[in-house]
Amino acid sequence: MAFTSPTISYKAYAYKNGNYPIEIIDETIHLVKGPNGEFIAPKGKILLKINYASLNPVDYKLYHIKPSFLKFINDKQGFGRDFSGQVISIGSNTNTEVKVGDFVQGIYTPMLDKGSCAQYLLLDPKNSPITTKPTNIDLAKAASWPLVLGTAIGLLKNLPLKNSKIAVLGASTSVGRYVVQLARIGGAKEIITTNSSKNEQLISELGATSQIDYRKHPNFLPQFLESVKESGEFDFIIDTFGGAQLFPEINHILKKGGAYHSIVGDAPGHGFAALIGSIKSITRQLRSKLGLIDYNYQISLLDNMGGWINGARDLIQQDKLRIFIDSVYPFEELKQAIEKLESGKADGKILIEVEKPLA
Numbered sequence: 001m002a003f004t005s006p007t008i009s010y011k012a013y014a015y016k017n018g019n020y021p022i023e024i025i026d027e028t029i030h031l032v033k034g035p036n037g038e039f040i041a042p043k044g045k046i047l048l049k050i051n052y053a054s055l056n057p058v059d060y061k062l063y064h065i066k067p068s069f070l071k072f073i074n075d076k077q078g079f080g081r082d083f084s085g086q087v088i089s090i091g092s093n094t095n096t097e098v099k100v101g102d103f104v105q106g107i108y109t110p111m112l113d114k115g116s117c118a119q120y121l122l123l124d125p126k127n128s129p130i131t132t133k134p135t136n137i138d139l140a141k142a143a144s145w146p147l148v149l150g151t152a153i154g155l156l157k158n159l160p161l162k163n164s165k166i167a168v169l170g171a172s173t174s175v176g177r178y179v180v181q182l183a184r185i186g187g188a189k190e191i192i193t194t195n196s197s198k199n200e201q202l203i204s205e206l207g208a209t210s211q212i213d214y215r216k217h218p219n220f221l222p223q224f225l226e227s228v229k230e231s232g233e234f235d236f237i238i239d240t241f242g243g244a245q246l247f248p249e250i251n252h253i254l255k256k257g258g259a260y261h262s263i264v265g266d267a268p269g270h271g272f273a274a275l276i277g278s279i280k281s282i283t284r285q286l287r288s289k290l291g292l293i294d295y296n297y298q299i300s301l302l303d304n305m306g307g308w309i310n311g312a313r314d315l316i317q318q319d320k321l322r323i324f325i326d327s328v329y330p331f332e333e334l335k336q337a338i339e340k341l342e343s344g345k346a347d348g349k350i351l352i353e354v355e356k357p358l359a
């Protein structure tokens with residue numbers, strides 16, 4: 001689509017830093033002139049009209065830490081990473097497989113820039129993974145999977161899952177649900193999970209072979225030692241919630257040469273305890289890199305380059321993965337959506353409907 005005006009004005013959520021509210025503001029995108037005098041997206045960029053954004057804990061963690069050392073960077077900080085919508089314009093020399101008119105989903109990754117809770121988004125596909133929407137899901141579901149499924153894929157990357165014994169800590173988190181499904185698809189023999197009993201049936205349908213209720217057993221170390229007695233040490237431990245319960249006996253739980261991958265570190269949250277937890281896990285990662293511990297410890301981060309996203313889209317298109325949506329909030333109700341996200345009780349993804357798709 002070409003535009004007759006050199007700018008697009010639109011509404012977006014933004015905040016100055018965590019001492020200020022997250023508000024709807026007026027934003028502008030500047031376009032450039034195309035070969036026929038029409039206005040199009042700038043070179044290397046894709047312009048999208050957004051239908052849905054989905055929220056992730058990183059959104060509010062960033063909001064809470066921004067009053068600190070990040071205070072002076074960007075006083076129009078956007079909110080939200082995941083999006084779905086339609087490609088409106090593609091600038092010259094843009095390396096992408098998507099085309100104008102395609103329905104797409106992806107992740108806007110520049111953390112201290114704009115956000116996906118906005119009517120329009122201009123992104124660079126070099127650092128913001130984007131792909132065409134699977135035809136078997138709607139645009140709401142499309143916005144729900146990119147960041148969490150991409151993270152799950154990264155957590156399991158290069159792990160020989162076939163016939164393995166794997167633990168998924170936090171199996172009910174949005175990331176954990178995909179880790180369990182991918183471990184099952186990858187052929188893991190035993191998948192032992194921690195999750196509350198309210199999701200017992202679901203987590204077992206996704207692939208768990210046995211479960212530990214973290215609410216009954218907040219320190220689940222004895223249950224893990226019991227499992228080792230029954231069927232041997234674990235090949236892999238994947239932590240999607242954060243915690244350090246297993247480290248006192250880790251050499252008796254995880255095989256020598258096994259892998260412990262976490263996306264959170266030793267303590268969840270965003271306060272002082274989380275900071276100390278991060279320092280401990282970064283130190284452990286360093287010791288692992290230096291070969292000072294008997295297993296591979298890694299804090300896994302989402303791969304922003306997005307080499308994984310077409311494969312992820314294909315798994316959904318082939319109906320191999322179940323997608324989970326907790327709730328959909330209207331654009332005006334971001335505050336309520338964030339409250340639900342922060343409660344830690346969301347059962348799947350929380351979405352913001354920026355604009356209802358046409359039938």
Ligand SMILES: NC(=O)c1ccc[n+]([C@@H]2O[C@H](COP(=O)([O-])OP(=O)(O)OC[C@H]3O[C@@H](n4cnc5c(N)ncnc54)[C@H](OP(=O)(O)O)[C@@H]3O)[C@@H](O)[C@H]2O)c1
Pocket residue numbers: 056057058061147148151169170171172173174175176194195196197198199214240241242263264268269300301302341344345346347348349
């Ligand atoms: N490093 C990265 O690149 C990266 C990427 C994505 C996410 N993350 C981080 O990973 C974490 C999970 O993110 P998410 O979006 O998947 O979370 P989420 O969907 O918001 O997780 C909510 C779930 O957490 C579970 N939970 C609550 N307390 C728990 C506990 N003590 N132990 C185990 N599970 C518990 C609850 O499940 P029950 O039903 O079992 O109670 C709840 O349904 C967040 O800290 C997030 O910031 C990091």
